[in-house]
Amino acid sequence: GAVVSQHPSRVICKSGTSVKIECRSLDFQATTMFWYRQFPKKSLMLMATSNEGSKATYEQGVEKDKFLINHASLTLSTLTVTSAHPEDSSFYICSARDTGGLAGAPNTGELFFGEGSRLTVL
Amino acid sequence: QQQVKQSPQSLIVQKGGISIINCAYENTAFDYFPWYQQFPGKGPALLIAIRPDVSEKKEGRFTISFNKSAKQFSLHIMDSQPGDSATYFCAATYYGNQFYFGTGTSLTVIP
Numbered sequence: 001g002a003v004v005s006q007h008p009s010r011v012i013c014k015s016g017t018s019v020k021i022e023c024r025s026l027d028f029q030a031t032t033m034f035w036y037r038q039f040p041k042k043s044l045m046l047m048a049t050s051n052e053g054s055k056a057t058y059e060q061g062v063e064k065d066k067f068l069i070n071h072a073s074l075t076l077s078t079l080t081v082t083s084a085h086p087e088d089s090s091f092y093i094c095s096a097r098d099t100g101g102l103a104g105a106p107n108t109g110e111l112f113f114g115e116g117s118r119l120t121v122l
Numbered sequence: 123q124q125q126v127k128q129s130p131q132s133l134i135v136q137k138g139g140i141s142i143i144n145c146a147y148e149n150t151a152f153d154y155f156p157w158y159q160q161f162p163g164k165g166p167a168l169l170i171a172i173r174p175d176v177s178e179k180k181e182g183r184f185t186i187s188f189n190k191s192a193k194q195f196s197l198h199i200m201d202s203q204p205g206d207s208a209t210y211f212c213a214a215t216y217y218g219n220q221f222y223f224g225t226g227t228s229l230t231v232i233p
């Protein structure tokens with residue numbers, strides 16, 4: 001099945017530093033990727049929709065200057081948490097929508113998730 | 123406004139029993155309804171999905187029942203096993219749009 005690789009899986013950083021999380025679709029094209037934040041025992045909270053070649057669309061209440069999203073290619077989106085603070089500690093998950101196989105296979109439109117990144121800000 | 127409502131919040135089932143999780147939606151434009159399984163510390167994984175042109179889809183022990191007129195769909199896990207213990211999310215979308223998730227159901231299957 002389709003694979004979405006998310007890296008790093010765990011990161012610990014000091015308050016005030018920036019952290020970059022990468023999300024790659026390994027065997028399909030993803031013109032659209034989504035970034036979520038998940039608190040313990042809670043549902044997925046959509047932070048932003050990342051569109052290849054254009055600006056990301058942020059959900060209400062999400063600071064675009066704090067959570068920088070770049071979707072530079074059909075297979076890669078990055079989330080940078082700038083000037084991280086302890087309240088930014090969370091589980092961040094990306095997902096990618098299958099909009100076409102790299103080998104020309106038809107897209108399924110299905111959504112596949114990365115393994116998540118646990119961010120801890122000290 | 124919650125686009126997809128999911129219940130129950132938590133569920134405890136005996137090994138070998140049937141686990142049933144329900145979801146309801148409002149937007150009749152939705153045309154794809156997936157279920158995701160999430161283990162602690164991991165990202166959700168696509169389990170099974172259905173489109174509204176069928177009323178039921180079965181894959182192994184997992185079955186989705188879909189009621190278009192009632193705008194409801196449910197996940198049935200037959201012969202539930204301790205390894206099925208996880209959080210399950212239903213979702214709904216239509217092509218080109220974002221996915222709307224339910225609030226999740228924590229399933230515990232006791233031996």
